[in-house]
Amino acid sequence: MQIYWSKINKIIEETPEVKTYLVDRPEGLTWEEGAHIHLALEGFNAGDKPNRSLIRHMSISTLTHEDSIGITTRIKEQCSEFKTILRTLEVGNEVAIFKIHSNVPLRREDKNVYLLSSGVGLATFRPLVLDYFERADNVNQMHSLNIDSSRDFLFTDIFKTATDKKFISQFVDNRKTYYEEVKNLAADKDGLFYVVGSDEFLKDNIEVLLEQGINPEQIMLDKREKQLPEFLTVDVSI
Ligand SMILES: Cc1cc2nc3c(=O)[nH]c(=O)nc-3n(C[C@H](O)[C@H](O)[C@H](O)COP(=O)(O)OP(=O)(O)OC[C@H]3O[C@@H](n4cnc5c(N)ncnc54)[C@H](O)[C@@H]3O)c2cc1C
Numbered sequence: 235m236q237i238y239w240s241k242i243n244k245i246i247e248e249t250p251e252v253k254t255y256l257v258d259r260p261e262g263l264t265w266e267e268g269a270h271i272h273l274a275l276e277g278f279n280a281g282d283k284p285n286r287s288l289i290r291h292m293s294i295s296t297l298t299h300e301d302s303i304g305i306t307t308r309i310k311e312q313c314s315e316f317k318t319i320l321r322t323l324e325v326g327n328e329v330a331i332f333k334i335h336s337n338v339p340l341r342r343e344d345k346n347v348y349l350l351s352s353g354v355g356l357a358t359f360r361p362l363v364l365d366y367f368e369r370a371d372n373v374n375q376m377h378s379l380n381i382d383s384s385r386d387f388l389f390t391d392i393f394k395t396a397t398d399k400k401f402i403s404q405f406v407d408n409r410k411t412y413y414e415e416v417k418n419l420a421a422d423k424d425g426l427f428y429v430v431g432s433d434e435f436l437k438d439n440i441e442v443l444l445e446q447g448i449n450p451e452q453i454m455l456d457k458r459e460k461q462l463p464e465f466l467t468v469d470v471s472i
Contacts, residue, residue: 235332235333236332237274237279237330237331237332238260238263238330238331238332239328239329239330239331240257240258240259240260240303240328240329240330240331241257241258241325241326241327241328242255242256242257242258242323242324242325242326242327242328242329243256243257243258243302243325244256244302244325245323245324245325248306248386248388248389249384249386249388250386251308251309251310251384251386252306252307252308252309252354252386252388253306253307253309253321254295254304254305254306254357255304255305255306255307255320255323255329256296256302256303256304257302257303257304257305257329257331258302258303259298259301259302259303260331263298263303263334264298265294265298265334265336266336266339267297267336267339267340267361267362267364267365268293268336268337268338268339268340268358268359268361268362268456269293269294269334269335269336269361270291270292270293270294270334270335270336270337270358270456271291271292271294271303271305271331271332271333271334272289272290272291272292272330272331272332272333273289273290273291273292273305273329273330273331274288274289274290274329274330274331274332275288275289275316275319275320275323275329275330276288276328276329276330278330279330287314287315287316288315288316288319289316290316292305292307293305293306293357293358293430293456294334294361295357295358295360295361296360296361297361297364297365303331304357304360305357306354306357306360306388307320307354307357308353308354309321337454337455337456337457337458337459338358338362338428338430338454338455338456340362340365340366340373341426341454342371342372342373343372343426344372344373344374345373345374345424345425345426346374346375346376346377346422346424346425346426347362347366347373347374347375347376347377347425347426347428348376348377348378348379348419348422348425348426348427348428349362349363349376349377349378349379349428349430350379350416350419350427350428350429350430350431350439351378351379351380351381351429351430351431352380352381352382352430352431352432352435353380353381353382353384353388353431354388355380355430355431355435356378356380356388356389356393356430357388357389358430358456359378359428359430360389360392360393362376362428363376363378363392363393363401364392366399366401367399367401370399370400374400375400375401375402376400376401376402377401377402377403377404377419378393378401378402378403378404379404379406379412379415379416379419380393380403380404380405380406381405381406381407381408381409381412382405382407383407383408384407385407387405390405393405413438413442416439416442416443417442417446420442420443420446420447420448421446423447423448424452425448425452426452426454427439427443427448427452427453427454428453428454428455429443429453429454429455430455430456433465436455436465437465440453440465440466444468450466450467450468453466
């Protein structure tokens, strides 16, 4: 396994609690839209075993040609050891990056694509939207629905409705409106539904989508293939 130690080149304060860390792209490193990495902090591999409290999965919120690996995360006042350290890092500090993999590449199947997310889950979708804007081939249209109760919505420069690009972006701040809208979107029985957020959020969304007649094959989750049955298996017991 290759570990890349790379420097932070910029830190963007997206909202009072959300930061994007831009990390130098190691030479030759490329990734697909929807990819995630293992992000690790100094000292994570100092002992016999990797120190898990210094490692987290993070989506890459950028595309390869942006030339930086973007990591967008919420850091609350009460936070883990990982985020307590991350918060203190500055431009020039190094972080480790390894195991890059995408579970949620853009499916170009001449269908409508729906991106359902909660909070910083939107970061996973930023590269999918950019990829679609750059090349709309075999994607009919795209619709993003994000719920964030803080109302500090993210990436509003990209996530704004653009009829010429066949892109709709909706931000909502409460569950009632959110799930009403999910039901409306699920009226498209042929659509592809990407869902990113906490496991509880995934389960709630999947329940609504399946109830509305969407098939598990139409639902994309940022999970490894072997984890998918836990979320997408339909209970047929009577
Ligand atoms: C494929 C994949 C992609 C992912 N992509 C991203 C991504 O792009 N961005 C991202 O942010 N996360 C992402 N995650 C989730 C990420 O790996 C972390 O699990 C998540 O950010 C939580 O981080 P944390 O455990 O450091 O906890 P924190 O975020 O620090 O804390 C989690 C919660 O616990 C509370 N808490 C923590 N410590 C304390 C304490 N001492 N006292 C009281 N309350 C406390 C916090 O307030 C918070 O509500 C991804 C996960 C996967 C599997």
